Amino acid sequence: MEIWKHPSDVPSDLANTVVTIGIFDGVHRGHHAILAKTVAVAQEKHSYAIALTFDPHPRLVHNPDEKLNLVSSLEDRIQRLESAGIDAVYVQHYDLSYAELSPNDFIQHQLIDELHAGSVVVGEDVRFGQHNSGDGVFLLHEGTRLGLDVYLIDDLCDDDGRRWSSTWVRELLSKGDVGGAAHVLGRPHRIRGIVQHGFKRGRELGFPTANLTGNNLGEVPVEGVYAGWLVQKVPGTDANVYLPAAISVGDNPQFDGKQRTVEAHVLGRSDLDLYGEEIAVDFIEWLRPMVKFDSVDSLLHQMDEDLRRSAEILGVPVAKRVDPKSVTAGINLHLPR
Structure with a gap:
């Protein structure tokens, strides 16, 4: 084209x-x-x-x-x-x-x-x-x-007579209804951005994440945890790799965060080096609201459950949290063509 x-x-x-x-x-x-x-x-x-x-x-x-x-x-x-x-x-x-x-x-x-x-x-x-x-x-x-x-x-509408529109998509995303947004769009909702360095708390807990911040990501769904896909372009080609992910949107209330971020943890992977790379994130299903837990142990227990549910929704094998010592950010990942 x-x-x-x-x-x-x-x-x-x-x-x-x-x-x-x-x-x-x-x-x-x-x-x-x-x-x-x-x-x-x-x-x-x-x-x-x-x-x-x-x-x-x-x-x-x-x-x-x-x-x-x-x-x-x-x-x-x-x-x-x-x-x-x-x-x-x-x-x-x-x-x-x-x-x-x-x-x-x-x-x-x-x-x-x-x-x-x-x-x-x-x-x-x-x-x-x-x-x-x-x-x-x-x-x-x-x-x-x-x-x-x-x-x-003529304007096209759904079975209930509502006109398909981007305004309707924004409305659904503001409620975390990414499934409904996908119905209007005809595909999952996607945002796009450059992976930034964060506080690396996720890495320390066994959940290394690709962090997206800023005002140029597109329409980000309401704060919460989602199952979805991290979409990475294969270098030198027009092809994409879809990596199953648990995605959090919010300001990290467990650690009194101040900035809203989108953090995608690729299930079971500790070998990804995405810093400075443009990626996309596709939202598939809302899992739960973003809340502050009584302890880090309670948070970890819930995050383990988030991984399990994400794998179930995405139809991939269940993955556990990774060993923080195995995280190799900084080493280029060569994806198969």
Whole structure:
């Protein structure tokens, strides 16, 4: 799949492309239908299927003080669009100057002149142009005038009639319902970050962890302990390794922690060296709230149970806590290809 960020990146010999428009945060089930239609129309017309997306999120540009964590990073968003069959993604840098583009100019200059659109596929709630003044009805009208085929896709809902949305995903994650979030997304919720050095308390207790901190991880579920997967890229390839993990989200109340972190312990492994490496964490199931225990022994007993339940949920062999002396962080791990 091709990734374009400037008009000059777009091949000049393209014609009659099929373009879909959206932020596609999370690339959830509602997006899937729009993307499937985009790909189908492109195949029918023997043309390119293009997704026009925006970075940073427009809400963060218009309301810079707003706290908004994206459900998925731009990298994950692009990967999901590729998996859906999209041929190229145009990542439009969004700023206040771009936001002043009129709906007419957006259609003529960006969709037709820059992206060579012959067809556009969008959800019925589409908004575009200055002050979001362009909508589906306007797009249909202008499409007829300009010879642009426009496909408006009805909102898709679950069996109870609720519309699939990234807002719904955030709502579920705020309750720790990562299973529900996976239902809306069509896959487990994922965050991504760089592994940082921590206080190494987990290592000392036999539970070495990969620690993620900061405000750029994405939408982190509510504090608690989860079963999930640590996803590590195989060096030099596009392949990933999925490692079963028990994951804690919180500020470590047992040791009076002050900073909220995401700590993933790969079950039974003491040989991982992940410092400075970008990893992803997939959340599968909520296990329990984050609480302070009466003693470290009580904490250890509960953590042993967390390992057992995580292994059971993930369908892998049960692993016990590791010998702290066996932890080899600092030694490169060479994963099999």
